[in-house]
Structures are given as structure tokens and as C-alpha cells.
């Protein structure tokens with residue numbers, strides 16, 4: 145039993161969006177599906193301007209509103225404090241998507257991968273189109289299919305249901321870090337167990353000034369941001 | 374500031390809540406009349422009884438068609454989440470539909486007054502109110518800024534007014550086409566207080582409740598925290614004129630004035646033309662109120678509010 149969460153050290157983050165891309169490749173995500181993404185905000189008036197780059201992902205809230213509103217318990221908390229989604233139970237009502245204050249739940253409208261339908265090659269006469277590649281792969285799920293992902297969740301997501309970040313639960317069960325943490329070149333993302341006072345995440349939160357997104361919503365998010373500037 | 378609309382729900386959700394609401398109002402009207410003034414309002418009682426299951430069932434069908442996996446809707450009956458308003462609402466709405474079918478069958482059999490019928494009226498009324506409340510509670514449970522604690526009140530009042538308007542409009546049209554419009558004039562057997570046996574009084578009171586809840590919603594939502602008030606400003610920028618002209622003035626205030634004139638004139642029954650105009654306006658207002666709220670409630674806030 146653990147209480148997994150994440151600390152994002154904005155002092156280290158360089159805003160390269162590497163985590164966003166890593167998440168897409170690891171989890172086989174389509175164009176418009178973002179489990180790991182970022183928002184930016186420019187404030188002030190020249191010359192006194194500010195710029196914020198905030199990496200976002202599911203906050204795996206302790207008091208998750210998506211879990212509360214889900215009529216079938218498809219959205220649920222697991223024994224390690226992760227907020228997970230059971231594709232078999234989901235009816236696609238999208239209540240969770242509306243209830244999530246962080247916009248971290250996405251719906252698969254019609255198809256899983258637009259690239260598979262794309263008939264336009266990237267470079268005319270030089271590259272194949274997505275559709276041509278898919279046909280050459282025949283039965284192999286496409287693109288970026290990661291068989292490890294399929295250990296705990298659909299490797300290629302179905303249409304008509306929602307999906308979200310799982311904190312790479314398929315890696316956690318093997319004692320590894322989520323792939324966004326592993327691939328961050330600036331070590332800005334730190335994953336760990338908040339129930340363990342000696343874990344790095346617990347120490348970072350205890351020793352630094354941190355904030356959580358929309359704390360006022362009462363969802364008790366488990367992604368903490370450190371930002372000393 | 375840039376706003377976007379999540380757009381998770383389309384018009385089918387509005388239609389589910391609109392027709393579900395009509396079923397609630399039609400059923401309650403039928404039960405009220407069959408409880409107190411059976412003989413003189415037989416056609417209204419019947420139209421209300423038959424409208425309820427059809428409207429609720431149609432709404433439910435539209436809702437199911439909006440689900441990503443419609444075939445799995447039935448699983449909500451055993452994969453229950455007691456924290457979820459929708460999960461409980463599925464039971465309420467399904468139960469209500471079964472009761473309305475049973476009620477319609479008994480009404481068709483010349484509605485015998487016996488304990489079974491009275492029990493059905495009582496349980497059905499409980500389910501009708503619960504279903505009407507569920508529609509608004511479902512939205513407010515999602516915690517989006519425009520779906521506040523006042524939404525259930527707005528929805529249930531609009532549903533009851535809409536249901537009554539639908540039944541009366543249908544009845545007036547039927548009466549006009551068969552030239553038999555005087556069936557309901559006789560009201561001597563009534564025991565209803567406040568002159569409620571007269572539809573214009575009934576409609577006026579419900580619209581008054583709706584007016585109060587809508588005005589309160591506007592007043593408080595526009596004055597809550599920055600997040601709410603900004604969403605409200607955006608909502609009014611987008612839909613303000615439709616809201617004011619069709620929901621507030623057309624859907625509530627004008628019908629209230631028409632019914633009030635009839636009440637002041639001590640009319641036993643409103644003439645067909647004012648009745649039809651009133652009912653039509655109420656239905657348009659009820660539909661638009663629900664649709665604008667459902668659409669506007671899905672507004673996604675500017676980036677800064679998600680930090």
C-alpha cells in the first residue's frame with residue numbers, strides 16, 4: 145500500500161515538453177489526446193512581463209471528483225492512491241470529464257488514431273501516408289504500440305470512452321518510475337510515495353514552499369509544484 | 374481572455390432533461406386532477422397519464438444515444454456508485470418510468486379508485502418530484518461553476534410548468550380539432566385550495582417559483598467568486614439576449630401576465646388562443662433555459678483559473 149503522487153520542480157523545468165512527448169509514445173496516444181500536457185500564461189505589460197509554463201497531468205486527487213460522479217465506478221481509486229479508469233465499466237457518459245477541474249480527462253470520439261486514417265504523406269513522393277503505413281503493419285496496433293502498456297490498460301484505447309493519465313501504473317508495478325519522470329532531461333519531475341516520510345517527494349514538500357492546482361476545489365490533488373521564483 | 378467550451382454534451386442531453394421534465398409535470402398534473410377533480414377533467418387526466426411515460430421514455434432514449442457505449446447503459450443498474458447522483462438518478466428515472474406506465478394502464482382501465490391506485494399515485498408523486506430534482510442535482514453535482522445549488526430549483530419548476538403546458542396545449546389542440554372544448558368547465562367537485570383547480574392559477578404559481586429561482590441564480594452567480602462571476606459574464610455575453618427575451622420575458626413573464634389577467638377577470642377557464650400562446654411560450658422558455666444552462670455550463674475557464 146502506498147500513496148503515490150508527484151512533485152514538479154518548476155525551478156528545474158525548462159519547458160521543453162519532453163514529458164508530453166514521452167507520455168504520447170509510452171501510452172500510444174492519438175493527436176488530440178493529452179495525458180501529460182502543459183499550459184502557459186503571459187502576464188503583465190512590457191517591460192514588466194511574466195511567463196509561466198506549467199506541466200499538467202492527472203492530479204490523482206485523494207478526493208477525486210471524477211471518481212465521485214462516475215455512475216459505474218469505472219473511475220476509481222486503487223490501493224496505491226492512483227485514480228484509475230476501468231475501460232470495461234465505462235459507459236462514456238463523460239460526467240467525469242465535466243467534473244474534473246483540471247481538464248485532465250479526454251474522450252475518444254470516433255477513432256483511436258487519426259494518423260491511421262491520414263492519406264496525406266508528410267513529404268509528397270518521399271514518405272508514406274499514415275494510412276499506407278498502417279496497412280503495411282497489417283494486424284499490429286498502430287502507431288507506437290507498446291505491449292507493456294497493455295499489461296494494465298487497453299494498449300490501443302477504444303472509441304466511445306474516456307481516458308486519462310495512469311501515472312504509468314504498468315511501470316509502477318515493476319518498481320519503475322512513470323515514463324515522463326524517467327524522460328525529463330532536467331529532473332523536474334519526481335515520483336514517489338507521500339505516505340513514506342523518507343521518500344524524496346515527502347521531503348521536497350516538507351522542505352520547500354509548494355502549491356497544488358486549484359486547492360480551493362477540495363479535491364486534494366497529489367501533484368505538488370515547487371516554484372521559488 | 375480566451376474561453377472554450379468542453380462540449381462534452383450536446384442537444385440530446387437537453388432533450389433528455391426537457392422531455393423527462395415534461396413527463397414529470399404531465400404526471401403530477403394528472404395525479405393532482407385525478408386525486409381531487411376526476412370527473413370534470415377526464416381528458417386532461419388521460420393526456421397527462423399517457424404523455425408521462427412517452428416523454429420520459431423518449432428522453433431516456435436520447436440520453437442513451439448520447440452515451441459513448443449505449444449498449445452498456447443497462448450496466449448502471451448493477452455497477453452502482455452511491456456517491457454519484459447520476460447512478461442514483463438512473464434508478465429514480467427508470468422507476469418513475471415504470472410507475473408512469475403502470476399508472477397509464479390503470480387510467481386506461483377507467484382508473485378505479487382503490488388502494489392500489491392511491492398507493493401508485495403517492496409513490497409516483499414521490500418519484501416524479503425526485504426525478505425532477507435529480508435533473509438539476511445531477512448538474513450541480515458536477516461542480517461546474519454555472520451549475521450551482523440553485524439549478525435543481527430552476528429545473529424542477531421549469532419541468533412542472535413545461536409538463537402542464539404540454540398537456541394543456543395538446544388538449545386545447547385536440548378540443549379545437551374535435552370542436553369539444555367545454556369538457557373542463559365544470560369544477561364544482563373541486564376541493565383544491567387557492568383556486569388551484571384553475572390551470573391559470575396553477576401555472577401562475579409555478580412560474581412565480583421559476584421566476585424567483587432564475588432571478589436568484591442570476592443574482593448570486595454574478596456576485597460569487599471571481600471564477601463564477603467571470604463565467605457568468607461570459608455566459609451573458611454569449612447567450613444574454615436569448616436568455617432575457619426567450620427564457621425570462623417570453624418563457625416566464627409574458628405567460629405570467631396572461632394568466633394573471635385571466636385570474637383577475639375571474640375566468641373559470643382561459644380561452645383557447647391565450648392558452649395556446651401561454652403554453653407555447655412556456656415550452657420554448659423551458660427548453661431554452663435548460664439548453665443554454667447545459668451548453669453554457671460547459672464553458673472552460675481561461676488558463677489562469679486552472680493553475
Ligand code: SF4
Nearest residue numbers: 214234235237238240
Ligand atoms: S465517462 Fe466512463 S469513467 Fe467517466 S463518469 Fe462516465 S462511466 Fe465513469
